Amino acid sequence: MIQVPHGEPFDVDDLIDHISKSGRNYIIQGQQNCIFKDHTKPSSLDYWLRSREEKNKNIKQAENSVLDSLAATGRLKIFKKLPCPDSGRACKGIVLVEAFLQGEGP
Numbered sequence: 001m002i003q004v005p006h007g008e009p010f011d012v013d014d015l016i017d018h019i020s021k022s023g024r025n026y027i028i029q030g031q032q033n034c035i036f037k038d039h040t041k042p043s044s045l046d047y048w049l050r051s052r053e054e055k056n057k058n059i060k061q062a063e064n065s066v067l068d069s070l071a072a073t074g075r076l077k078i079f080k081k082l083p084c085p086d087s088g089r090a091c092k093g094i095v096l097v098e099a100f101l102q103g104e105g106p
Helices: 012-021 045-051 064-072 097-101
Strands: 026-028 076-083 090-096
Touching: 012 026, 012 045, 012 090, 026 045, 026 076, 045 064, 064 076, 064 090, 090 097
Parallel strands: none
Antiparallel strands: 026 090, 076 090
């Protein structure tokens, strides 16, 4: 289980499934200091984590420590310049290691 500083822990398999269903091999961090309804990056890890919350939905969840924990599983790798599906800008995020093994980097 991956611990989240202000939220419920989650299974890395659930996130990998979510990423795979998105049609991409990565997800951006997308942490924002705002209430959930004002979040502008619905394709981000922060949004996904908050959407699973009941109590702390309005607190940013995708802290750097969460990305570090995900990378420590060996199944995801942190990248600093991934294309944000929502804004088009380069953003920090995580990529499925499996994609690299198959020659499908970000």
